[in-house]
């Protein structure tokens with residue numbers, strides 16, 4: 001029957017030896033003594049052991065948990081009683097005074113001399129024929145006021161330590177209360193009630209019954225009437241301080257105790273259920289029953305722990321790959337795993353995908369779509385181009401040495417630096433994608449790979465080198481995309497709205513502002529005055545326009561002023577520029593005769609061109625007041641303003657086309673030249689750089705901390721298996 005306690009002790013020993021905190025996770029059944037300071041906890045333990053072995057004194061004496069395992073020596077044993085400490089495994093302590101000294105010494109060693117406490121337990125085993133198998137834990141007494149140089153929060157520290165032990169559902173709480181205080185309100189019972197409100201696993205112990213005021217007794221408490229506990233209350237009379245000083249023997253103390261109960265008027269009826277001997281028996285049977293009750297639970301818990309530990313151990317390496325014969329295959333396995341993780345992170349199929357932040361492929365797409373997209377959108381197409389710049393460019397292009405290509409060159413000159421503005425965000429986009437790939441490669445690696453720090457860092461080095469190799473060509477290519485755009489300004493681009501679009505755009509803007517002005521004017525002056533000036537100007541402009549329409553039409557052909565217009569060709573925008581900025585001077589533009597005019601009207605392309613120019617003409621006619629006889633295209637400042645605005649609109653249109661192209665092509669280039677290239681070549685590169693027999697030994701130098709961790713994990717697994725087997729046998 002008792003061997004279940006032995007079984008638990010064995011499990012506890014092994015867990016303590018390998019220091020894995022197995023006891024914490026398995027929650028081994030054990031008895032925990034709780035009580036306020038000087039309540040008599042140590043005295044209770046000594047009475048149960050029937051030995052004088054615990055440090056005694058005033059103030060706080062127990063400053064570390066003492067895990068006390070009592071082991072019954074067989075009756076036939078010739079062995080004397082002795083004790084063993086887990087921290088002094090080679091020595092048997094036959095002198096119990098020496099046990100006390102060792103407890104004091106080790107307490108000071110760990111908890112210091114300033115009356116502070118430590119959570120690190122002392123493990124003591126006592127072998128005796130006179131003890132019943134029991135596992136008990138003595139804890140520091142609950143206190144309220146710090147004494148000496150104790151830390152200010154000592155009360156909190158002790159409470160939390162005690163709560164840690166007693167809140168484990170498998171623990172039995174031995175709540176010690178001195179009879180000479182208000183028992184029902186004792187600290188130990190209050191604390192026990194917190195974690196065991198139904199009182200199912202709390203046993204009450206009332207000490208110092210001999211010190212109660214004459215005429216009072218604790219019968220109500222001991223019989224469970226005052227405070228119901230399933231496991232009941234046991235009354236005790238331990239040795240007084242005086243008894244200790246006079247070295248009263250334990251045997252005598254037990255006798256005195258028994259006599260006290262038998263003779264006491266109030267207690268003689270329950271004397272058989274009082275005293276240290278009864279308590280020891282009671283605790284033993286409670287613990288045995290408790291352990292038996294908990295064994296199935298413990299077994300299933302152990303089974304789960306075995307599974308977990310097996311899994312953890314597997315992460316430190318596959319046993320199939322251990323040994324020098326397998327070095328090559330191990331390296332190959334590691335680098336394949338690394339490459340797979342790298343590509344999985346890019347593809348977004350990695351099982352370790354973060355839910356906290358964007359990473360891998362998703363982050364690269366975010367860089368393309370959001371960061372890069374916004375950076376391009378933020379560029380103002382006409383930034384840094386002043387009206388004077390445009391005016392100068394126009395004047396230069398309409399100077400005396402005008403040639404057919406001069407206006408194109410002027411437009412080129414103005415638009416090219418703007419296109420260059422796209423270069424910096426494009427290169428930054430390459431860099432960000434590169435950084436993300438570098439980040440991915442630093443996060444790759446399994447627990448098993450961490451065993452080999454050299455191999456791990458080499459894998460990162462090789463992938464980093466590969467990424468750096470690709471960074472140059474990718475950046476160069478992306479830069480060349482901008483160079484291409486700058487090399488030829490294609491005003492014939494199908495999406496370039498040219499003059500018509502620009503004019504419409506301008507018209508819209510002007511209409512808007514005109515309407516606004518008129519509204520403002522109406523608001524200020526009431527109904528408008530007559531618009532005679534404008535009407536006159538319009539009439540005059542119309543006249544001029546009719547006179548000039550033929551000459552305008554003749555200059556708009558893609559093939560020059562006199563060349564034929566090719567059927568199917570688009571309305572020529574460059575020729576418009578030529579005309580507009582003086583590719584052919586007005587005097588050079590031939591007037592068409594009535595026949596030629598009608599010829600042009602039948603040609604849809606020419607008529608469309610006519611429309612463009614007609615629009616321009618009418619625009620000027622409607623917007624600019626000309627003095628009689630003044631040439632419409634003379635160097636008037638109004639005309640120049642119009643031209644400046646028009647060219648600005650054209651620059652914006654053209655820039656937007658290029659921006660779209662770059663926004664489309666840069667991510668494609670990065671994907672092709674950097675991301676996909678690295679993704680596809682990473683495995684081959686790793687193999688060719690690292691799968692070399694002369695490197696194996698160096699690469700597979702194991703990290704000592706990880707190796708120790710693996711050994712610990714292995715020991716833990718063995719232990720759990722052993723414990724599982726022991727429990728399985730006894731169920």
Ligand SMILES: Nc1nc2c(ncn2[C@@H]2O[C@H](COP(=O)(O)OP(=O)(O)OP(=O)(O)O)[C@@H](O)[C@H]2O)c(=O)[nH]1
Pocket residue numbers: 035036037038039040041042043044056057059060061062140141142207208209210211236237238239240241242244
């Ligand atoms: N007369 C009498 N004195 C007792 C009894 N129990 C304990 N004492 C005395 O009370 C004092 C404190 O007892 P301990 O057993 O050291 O109390 P503790 O709860 O272990 O104290 P800490 O570990 O310091 O919290 C000692 O002087 C004991 O001799 C008892 O039943 N009767």
